[in-house]
Amino acid sequence: MVHGFAQWLQSTRLSVTIQSVDWIIPTVQSIHIVTIALVFGSLLTIALRVLGRVRTDQPLPAVLERFVPWIRNGILVLAATGLVLIVGEPVRELMSLSFWVKMGLLACGIVSAAAFCRSVERRPAGGDPGPTTAAKWGAVATVVLWLLIIFLGRAIAYDVEVWGPLSLSPRA
Amino acid sequence: MDLMPIAEALKASSLSEWMRGSLRALPVIESIHVMAVAVVFGTIAIIDLRLLGLRDASRPFTRVFRELLPYTWAAFGVAAVTGVLMFLPNATTYVVNTAFGLKLASLALAGVNMAVFEFTLLRSVAAWDTANPVPARARAAGAVSLLIWTAVIVFGRWIGFTKGYDFSVPKEIDFDFLGTLLQSVGPHLRG
Numbered sequence: 099m100v101h102g103f104a105q106w107l108q109s110t111r112l113s114v115t116i117q118s119v120d121w122i123i124p125t126v127q128s129i130h131i132v133t134i135a136l137v138f139g140s141l142l143t144i145a146l147r148v149l150g151r152v153r154t155d156q157p158l159p160a161v162l163e164r165f166v167p168w169i170r171n172g173i174l175v176l177a178a179t180g181l182v183l184i185v186g187e188p189v190r191e192l193m194s195l196s197f198w199v200k201m202g203l204l205a206c207g208i209v210s211a212a213a214f215c216r217s218v219e220r221r222p223a224g225g226d227p228g229p230t231t232a233a234k235w236g237a238v239a240t241v242v243l244w245l246l247i248i249f250l251g252r253a254i255a256y257d258v259e260v261w262g263p264l265s266l267s268p269r270a
Numbered sequence: 271m272d273l274m275p276i277a278e279a280l281k282a283s284s285l286s287e288w289m290r291g292s293l294r295a296l297p298v299i300e301s302i303h304v305m306a307v308a309v310v311f312g313t314i315a316i317i318d319l320r321l322l323g324l325r326d327a328s329r330p331f332t333r334v335f336r337e338l339l340p341y342t343w344a345a346f347g348v349a350a351v352t353g354v355l356m357f358l359p360n361a362t363t364y365v366v367n368t369a370f371g372l373k374l375a376s377l378a379l380a381g382v383n384m385a386v387f388e389f390t391l392l393r394s395v396a397a398w399d400t401a402n403p404v405p406a407r408a409r410a411a412g413a414v415s416l417l418i419w420t421a422v423i424v425f426g427r428w429i430g431f432t433k434g435y436d437f438s439v440p441k442e443i444d445f446d447f448l449g450t451l452l453q454s455v456g457p458h459l460r461g
Contacts, residue, residue, distance in 0.1 A: 124431045128424040131304065132311065135423070139312015142341070152337040155329070164325060248308055249301040256297035 100192050101268065107188040116186035123186050130179040134251070137172035138244055140165035141211075145237035148229045158218055158229070166215060173208070193266045194257040200250035207243045210236065277361040286358035296356065303352040307426070309345035311419050313338040321412025327402040332395055369432050373425035380418045387411045 107113055116122050146152040147161045156164075184191045191197050214236055229237075253260045257267040280286060289295045319325040320334045357364055364370045391408045398404050 120431075124427050125424075128427045131307070131423050131427060132420055135308040135311035136315055137312075138308040139316055142309065142312065143316065143338075146341075153329075155333065245305050248305045252301040252304045253297055256300075259293045259297050262293075 100266075101189070104188040104192040107185060107192075110185075113185050113188065116182065123183065126179045126182045126186070130176060130183065130251075133172050133175045133179065134248055137169050137176065138248065140168040140172070141244055142241060145241045148233055148237040150229075162215060162218060169211065189268065191254060193268055194254045195261045195264055195266050196250040196253040196257055198266075200247055200254070203243055203247050203250070207240065207247060210240055210243070214240070273365045274362065277365045280358055281361040283358060285355070286361070289355060289359040296359070299352045299355045303349055303356060306345045306349035306352060307423065310342055310349055311423060313342040313345070314415060314419055317342075318412040318416045321404055321408050321415075323403045323409070330399045331404065332399050364429070367429060367432055369425050369428035373422055373429065376418050376421040376425060380415065380422065383411060383414050383418060387415075 108117075143152060144161060144165050147154070147156070147158060153161050214233070217233075257265040258270045261270075263270070289299075316325070316338060317335055320327070320329070320331055326334055387408070391405065391411060398408065403409060
């Protein structure tokens with residue numbers, strides 16, 4: 099079913115246009131990578147702040163204020179560029195196990211990030227006891243989660259090589 | 271200098287053989303390369319945005335700089351090692367690949383920009399550590415750094431799209447749009 103949809107999408111005029119202009123895919127991929135770097139850099143800084151490694155001179159809400167907009171807007175750019183890449187190469191993207199695992203982790207990543215921000219907002223101002231052990235583990239888990247998301251993003255191109263018999267690719 | 275004999279020797283090395291013999295080695299190492307690149311660019315961008323006065327204007331520059339640089343360097347080390355591993359099995363085609371050459375040239379430029387910054391502006395940082403705007407030359411270093419590192423990523427991605435075309439940038443892909451892009455962005459970076 100997914101394969102049929104991917105093949106239909108690949109035959110649409112929009113997809114054919116993206117396929118036929120050589121520089122679109124590499125340019126959009128480059129924007130996608132620059133943006134994931136900005137998002138991950140922001141995420142990493144927040145995590146390191148929770149772990150007490152950087153920006154200890156700033157209260158956590160100030161650190162979030164500095165970086166959360168970059169994460170939120172960055173994810174919008176990633177979604178837009180990602181969509182162009184899917185429309186441009188639907189079979190390569192949708193018929194890839196890495197792609198679907200990545201989307202699953204992405205949903206977890208966004209939900210956990212939102213939950214984390216909410217928990218910080220709900221904390222009383224003043225007399226901040228500092229991040230809890232749970233928050234610290236959450237920070238580490240979020241970084242690992244997003245590293246996996248980046249890893250799987252690149253692995254989409256090598257579905258057969260990475261997943262072997264589990265691969266969804268028609269090449270398998 | 272003819273690099274081809276060196277490239278052939280590297281391609282014949284046992285590490286290169288291991289890379290070529292394993293189905294998963296290249297995709298896994300390439301994915302780790304992108305993870306490392308994300309940390310390198312993400313942390314450098316935070317420092318550059320402070321130089322440009324666009325973010326963190328109230329924090330001393332040295333704090334922003336010194337607390338992130340260890341992570342930048344660690345990630346750069348990972349990117350360099352994985353980059354060499356990706357280079358080895360393709361050494362003979364990479365040395366004649368235009369995008370690869372441009373990427374290495376951009377990396378060299380980034381190094382020069384950073385060295386000049388460290389040996390001139392950073393020496394006098396006490397005078398402008400908490401300032402915003404920082405001196406014009408320090409702002410310029412930040413803007414140049416952002417542009418160069420973006421170029422590193424763009425050329426890096428371009429390597430993958432030029433491999434299939436006789437391993438050089440094909441005629442039908444022109445870089446004119448990059449020039450146009452720089453022309454349109456350039457005036458906004460001044461000031």
